[in-house]
Amino acid sequence: MRVLKSACRCCSAGCGVNMYLEGDRVVKVEGMPEHPVNQGTLCPRGAAIPDVLYAPDRLRHPLKRIGERGENKWKQISWDEALDTIAGKLDVIRKEYGPQALAMTIGQQWHWNAGAALQFRFCHAFGSPNRSAYTNWCHGPVMAAHSVTYGAPYGTQVFPGAYDYDHQPVKCMVFWGCNPFTSRPNRSRRILDAKARGAKMIVVDPYFSSSAQKADIWAQIRPGTDVALALGLIHIVIEEGLYDKEFVDHWTAGFDQLASHVNACRPEKVEAITGVPADLVRKIALTYMENRPGIIEDYAALHQQTNGFQAHRALCILRAIAGNLDIKGGEAWTSLFPYGPKFLEATLKDTVPKADPIGWNDFRLFLQVGKNIASSSVMHVAKVPETILTGNPYPVRAYLISGANLLTTMAPRELWLQAFKSLDFMAVIDLFMTGTAQMADIVLPAAWWPEKVDLSEHSAHNCYFLLREAAPAVPECWPEEKIMSELARRLGLGHYFPWKNVEEFIDETFKPLSVAALRQHPAGMGISGQWPEKQEYKKYEKATLRTPSGKVELYSSRLKEMGYDPLPDYRDYGQKESQQLDISLADYDRRYPFILTKHNLPAYVHSQFRNIPALRRLEKEAAVEVHPTDAGRLGIRPGDQVIISSPRASITATAEVTERSQPGVLFMVHGWENNDTNALLSQTMLDPVTGAYASRECRVNIRRT
Secondary structure, X not given: XXXXXXXXXXXXXXXXXXXXXXXXXXXEEXXXXXXXXXXXXOOHHHHOHHHHHOXXXXXXXXXXXXXXXXXXXXXXXXXXXXXXXHHHHHXXXXXXXXXXXXXXXXXOOOOOOXXXXXXXXXXXXXXXXXXXXXXXXXXXXXXXXXHHHHOOOOOOOOOOOOOOOOOOOOOEEEEEOOOHHXXXXXXXXXXXXXXXXXXXXXXXXXXXXXXXXXXXXXXXXXXXXXXXHHHHHXXXXXXXXXXXXXXXXXXXXXXXXXXXXXXXXXXXXXHHHHOOOHXXXXXXXXXXXXXXXXXXXXXXXXXXXXOHHHHHHHHHXXXXXXXXXXOOOOEOOOOOOOOHHHHHHHOOHHHOXXXXXXXOOOOHHHHHHHOOOOOOOOOOHHHHHHHHHHOOOOOOOEEEEEOOXXXXXXXXXXXXXXXXXXXXXXXXXXXXXXXXHHHOOEEEEEOOHHHOOEEXXXXXXXXXXXXXXXXXOOOOOEOHHHHHHHHHHHOXXXXXXXXXXXXXXXXXXXXXOOHHHHHOOOOOEEOOOOOOOOOOOOHHHOOOOOOOOOOEEOOOHHHHHOOOOOOOOOOOHHHXXXXXXXXXXXXXXXXXXXXXEEEOOOOOEOOEOOOXXXXXXXXXXXXXXXXXXXXXXXXXXXXXXXXXXXXXXXXXXEEEEOOOOEOOEEEEEOOOOOOOHHHHOXXXXXXXXXXXXXXXXXXXXXXXX
């Protein structure tokens, strides 16, 4: 039995794996003990890699639609016919409407880096600015808040937080809007080791999550109110004189405005908004300040709400005034990877014509950040459906989608269905026939990450890893970069893709890094030194920050100039939506008394892997978790079928009655095809800065069927 070493891309963690082969078939996968990311651990998704590779329902041939769009009737065709059809349609649309009439989206699929860069390279070579990833759902709002507040001296690549705690003197770990014991189990040992060395662990989460169960302090917050809690912590830190006066005086701008702004954010007021008891608010603030250096990890659950960007902003401010910014054991800014700019350059972003990308006028500040990240968005994907339907600011008639199931992961579903049906042409590249793929004209079968060569990077370890092919791809399943190269050649853009394969692209673009060298170092090659021995701290002392003031901006003049709140503030979701619906707040609260939010399972990544029996066992169907108090009042019993309704749509689910929830709040795992929580969301209830959907604070009603 052969063993091949690689870096897993079932999710974005990039864990090292040993893949065992019998002949050309992967039969077993284990964690790689010497790999710095996971040190031999492996989640259920990693163990199920062979099940995904050889799933009986995997796409195996190019398909052409023969029925009505969405009818799921197909004819098997050759790759030449498929590519000729796509190229011919795109050429006609380019000549009639201009190259900006093409939009392109890739999902959090099975790779980033070289493969993603080459897909975006095709979009830009074609002449369209409308490329997007999953930025408004994932890391984008975090990056935008950090960029506006810190303006790190090396650009927008800011990942505060010493995410790996080995040999770090961290004394307080705050997990806010993230649940690493479920979403990043590869890090569990490091976190527990830091706790054993005396570090305090604080979890802010409305759900009694796997991380909350291990916390020293758990704040069960009301969904959507995180910014109010963060402002309350800032108020205590300032009022009691706990802040780092030297750092504030020398390296920040706007402290006086901040102090005045949070003066009213007293613990009792915070309790009334968030549900977190005033005494616990004070305890969190004191624990964080008395145990320095400390870190705050804030991620997706925080920014998937209408106050999300400002919640991240408030936590950026809290880090700064606490003196935890860019210090050992604290919020270390990773050095800019020398290859980061090369990825961005490889996308040909500067070849794009002057047409503004979709959503530019709505979310300009946010999309400016995306322009400087190779794996990020330039267009705003939430604005795509209405652009397709209205032709404003210009017609968009073709859509290429790669590894993204937008009907399930975006919102609202009905709007996306209308948009897809009105397109002139749509092609989807994927592993399986998703709901989105069913709406396409052409569906192309993709190679998965174990069947291809690509790069994987891990910023916290300052390393690159090679994704090497483990076995021959399923016949007729192609890597996306090969598909893009073939399409480019047919459209007269072949000179933008001069490489024979992705290995040549990596060798030429990322010198002195090479595929041959990476194959010799499956546990990773350090770029500027293995984390954290050669990490440089307090970089703000050596280079001017890229903010208008050159300092950490507690009061953001850039936000003020662009019409946003320069200081974080809380806005009530219900008040805003009731006004949009033109009903009284009291009537709104009566109709939609529950908050629907979501959490994750280790088996699934967004909408992926529910067709894999080994993983589907962990949650067989869409289920909603209801607190016993609410269940008893409404006559809902475990196993009952219930209807969950928002002002826009309804979905069904199986009721689970559990005290891990809280009264008035419903929890679901997202990503269910045809029955997902995102179908309930509003196209107008978005974060005003980032355009993120409010998927963690949607107001709904629930009743038995």
